[in-house]
Amino acid sequence: MPTDTTAGSVPSRARKAREARVLGIGAYAIAGVCLLPMLAVLVTALSGGSDTLGHLADTVLPGYTFNTLLLVIYVAVGTFLIGTGAAWLVTMAEFPGRRLLEIALVIPLAFPAYVLAYAYTHVLDHPGIVQTGLRAMTGWGPRDYWFPEIRSLGGAAAMLVLVLYPYVYLLARAAFLQQSATTYYAARALGCTPVKACLQVSMPMARPAIAAGVLLATMETIADFGTVSYFGVQTFATGIYTSWFTMADRVAAAQLALGLLGFALALAVLERTSRGGARYHGGKRQEAMGRAVLIGWRKWVAMLLCGAPVLFGVILPVAALFAMGIGSEQNLFSRRYIQFLTNSLTLASVAAVMTVSAAVVIGYFQRLRPGKGSAAALYAARLGYAVPGGVIAVGLLVPFALFDNQLDAFMQQTFGIRTGLLMTGSIWVLVMAYMIRFLAAAIGSYEGGQATIHTNLDAAARVLGQSPYGLLRRVHLPILTPSLLTALLIVFVDVMKELPATLIMRPFNYDTLAVQAYRLASDERLEGAAVPSLVIVAVGLLPVILLCRQVGRQAR
Template sequence: MTATDPQISQTERTRTGQGRSWSERGLGVIAIVIAALCVLPHIAVLLAAILGSTETLASLIDTVLPGYIGRTIGLVALVGLGTFAIGTGAAWLVTMTDFPGRRLLEIALVLPLAFPAYVLAYSYTHILDHPGIVQTTLRDLTGWGPRDYWFPEIRSMGGAAAMLTLVLYPYVYLLARAAFVAQSASTFLAARALGAGPIKAMLTVSLPMARPAIAAGVLLAAMETIADFGTVSYFGVQTFATGIYTSWFSIGDRGAAAQLALGLLAFALILAVLERSSRGDAQYHSGKRQEGMARINLGTKGRWLAALLCALPVLFGVIIPVIALWAMALGSEQDLMSRRYVRFIQNSLTLSGVAAVVTVLVAIVLGTFRRTRSGPVSNAALYVARLGYAVPGGVIAVGLLVPFAAFDNALDAWMEATFGISTGLLFTGSIWVLVLAYMIRFLAAAIGAYEGGIAAVSSNIDAASRVLGQGVIGTLRRVHVPILTPSLLTAALIVFVDVMKELPATLIMRPFNFDTLAVQAYRLASDERLEGAAVPSLVLVGIGLLPVILLCRRVSKG
């Protein structure tokens, strides 16, 4: 029986229609409020930047701002080139060729996603810095003094770019690999038949067809690069991200922080616009891959060279950092079971758990609103909710603290004048505002997981549920959620781990004396206590491996 069957009584039509109307209205109101909260930090940053004093900004323009701009652009360029080369090259090798260990490396190449870039920075500083094992061994073997030789400086923009490249290339690798797998075998074989060698066919056929996916991966890496604070701060590379933190805490000028945040936000949006405009109206039709493509024979030397090239990112991005962190942790005086560390772990788990649940619930609300009332309003709400992923955590932190601090101060002044009661700071510095920042920052990931799952649910199932008397909430509770449970759990796990690793927003917005594992690792590393920083860093990496292992399972299934 369908939703339009004439046998359905008018009473039944009215009852289900009214239920749907009320539930949809409530859902629409909640979705619009959520969208308004998501766009709040953008508006707040814009207003604070316009209304704030430009005295500090003028001083920054004369001194450090040109350096902020140049180093941010340079860092993005280096990381973009590095992630493109490693991610695309590795994806093509594991997809189109055969070499020893290919199946294992195909999965292992995803593992660096579990590492925050600043954790890699701590481990490689311990290895490559002047007192590290590499330079110490070099001096012992040669008898050289500290000034008798040149060694690359790890605490530099090049070092920061290397750390970020090692943890971000999997974005490009995963998307490029998926694009290569989906390509038609006939197009590549046609290029080979016309006399093109394997490399030329890859450059002229496979690479252009995979360009949209590769560009999307590089864009994700670029977004993460401009949002990074822990790595550049530890290496002393002054970028927009470090400038925001310095202006807020060291200079104490929130207007200048908002102005720098606005510049960083504009930079992030320019990256997205440039990537989209560079594609123009280009379209690539790969057709259907009717038959499996025979893997290219690289020869004996080529096979081992391919294995080496694919193993190097895993070696430098996973194996060496884990060994270094483990050795540092064994020599530290940090007790993971002490009351202090238990509190750090509890704080991290609390923030991550609450943020994951809230973010997934919000994604369900927005996705359901769009599914039940598709139109300009629901589409706009979903679009606004996705913007947070393109915005660095420091920008969101500044954008939320400015309006909530103004509201707290105004409320306190009014209560004091009217009732003689001081309310203090109700929102500023609270866990809930910090959770709101996390939700805005990582909501796009939860929405993507929801949409991936709901795409497999036919609209006919919704219609059948309505005929059986279920409204929007009933359909969601009894039909959608049971079907979407795997996707929703994956989304919650991804947000959970992202929140565990998030540093700039946590540093700026955390409540007083409410430190997390990420903050503790950053604090110890800032004090040059790298062995102590290894302990919370290892915990972060261990937790970060959970979603990566799930991702690896999906990669292994093709």
């Protein structure tokens, strides 16, 4: 059947070039927006001079640096041990409950660390259930015994480890599953015990994946604000908030943000190097990795090691939150809570749509016009994931506040009209912060789907006269629908959990569930904080369910 090549059906060369040019402008604009907070933090920090930096160095900076480094070390070691150990056991061994545990080990990803902090404080603090019961049974007074302090750096590290180890678990498990079974069997044939074969063969081959998971966990650690703030641990994240709100010192906040930004970018470089710098070739996998059947005490040890993270990261916190919520006076169906929920859903929905749209623009431009320019734009868009929410908030508030003040002065001088703050404190700047923070996650989902579209489809569409926009709308988007829906869901849930950027940038009297939970917990009303926390966890379970389904398919 002949193809219709009339002027009305086949886009002209000029139209194709114009669409590609518009797409490129959009991609570079998105990359510029992602770089804006980092540049603004750098300029503001350097413009403050050395006096403020010297004062910070003499007072709080050493403590912030030491606590942040120590927290990162604790979380890195903890997530490595739990994530890698659990991944190796469920992949290489057969024991009762393995099928259930290999899926349940992913569930803690649904929990923000600050939610676990609220639950465990209610249980383990001095007036909590555990210490109250201990005093009742023994007759001890408050000073007659020692009990670990939950509100400490170690407590914050424990909360973060319990919610972040799934990063390591998922990547390590995938690496173990992809390894050649013949390599492992060769090590066993040469006299290695299962543990020795794991340490000398399986672990080195999975090192890049494990390192990437650990570094992802540490990047989330330095970005955390809710947990360390509630436990009173002074880190860069809490210092930025204190400088901005308590001391109203913009320069100090920017200089602390610059320090945290440097820390985060260093970790991002390490993560990228660990993924791209090592290559292992285990040969073609001829058969599935056989699992060793554990018997006797070994199966009980395996069940205990894999079940403990689920017990302490899911079951106990949920039980505590439910018990706290039932005893609270918070009404989830009251007008205030309906407003909190509406605000959270509105922000999350708008941010998810804008973020995924930006990911499509910048990802499609890189495929359409591969080169140094598009690659640089894509790399700039990915940097936001390594930038903590507090840094993004400071980096956006500084230039937009300057713009608002300059505009207000100009309008008042010229027309006698006060414009006030048009951008600062608006929902759109907050949504922009979310987009910068979570664009990398959306790009990852988009690229995962885009990899399944063969370039021959693009060539065939171009031969049939499709413009860049037509190729995207008629070919790519229908195929990418599952990937885009996954990206929307991931960004939606991440925005629901995000605390530091929301706390700093939200419009006046525009509170979300995360802000309400933080406020109630800060007032020591933990029972009340349990109600919005449970809603956040319930929403966070949605993408985790998708991950669990994927893990289940891999297990088959």
